[in-house]
Amino acid sequence: MIRKVIILRLIIILTFIGSMANAQEVEKDVLHNYFVLTRKIEQLKPIALAAKKLKLEDGNSYGEFHVVICGKGVEQLVEKKLMNPYLDLLLKNEIKVFACGFSLQKFNVKEEELPIGINVKENGILYAFQVQKKGFLSVSL
Structure with a gap:
């Protein structure tokens, strides 16, 4: 027994x-995917540093990192002298950068004025919810 x-x-x-x-x-x-919604261009450097660190921590589990810039911050996207160092850092860390289409309209920024590498999501907030439904970890700044 x-x-x-x-x-x-x-x-x-x-x-x-x-x-x-x-x-x-x-x-x-x-795969661990990440998303940040920000209104401040100055946040792009710490965002890129966070992405770099997460990529090291995650190893093969690292997926994608997306950033949407919305609000008044979209006005600065067309300032090449300001944006070039950020864009280099973002590209180096394989971060996909988007501008909110609604914000572009509100602040009269034309899509064709955006630097190469920045795409547009018609509604940045909607996109945030869509990627969250796909399992992206997200934060808004």
């Missing part, structure tokens, strides 16, 4: 250990 109990406990323990190993294996296959 005691022998049967010991064997049963061993089977339960081994099953538990096996399921934990499978759970960890599944975790390795999950």
Whole structure:
């Protein structure tokens, strides 16, 4: 009787250990994607540094990093002297940068004036919800 109990406990323990190993294996296959919604161009440097650090931490689990610039900050996107160092840093860290289309309209910034590499999302807030539904980790600054 005691022998049967010991064997049963061993089977339960081994099953538990096996399921934990499978759970960890599944975790390795999950990509970590990130999203930031910001209104301040000055935030692009710390955002890029965070992306760089996350990429190192995540290793093969690192997915994508998206940034949407909205509000009054879109006015600065066309200032080449200001934006070039940021764009170099963002490109170097493989960050996809978008401008909010509604903000561009509100502040009279034309899409064709944007630097190469900055695309437009018609509604930055809607895009934030869409990527959250896809599992992106997000923060707004």
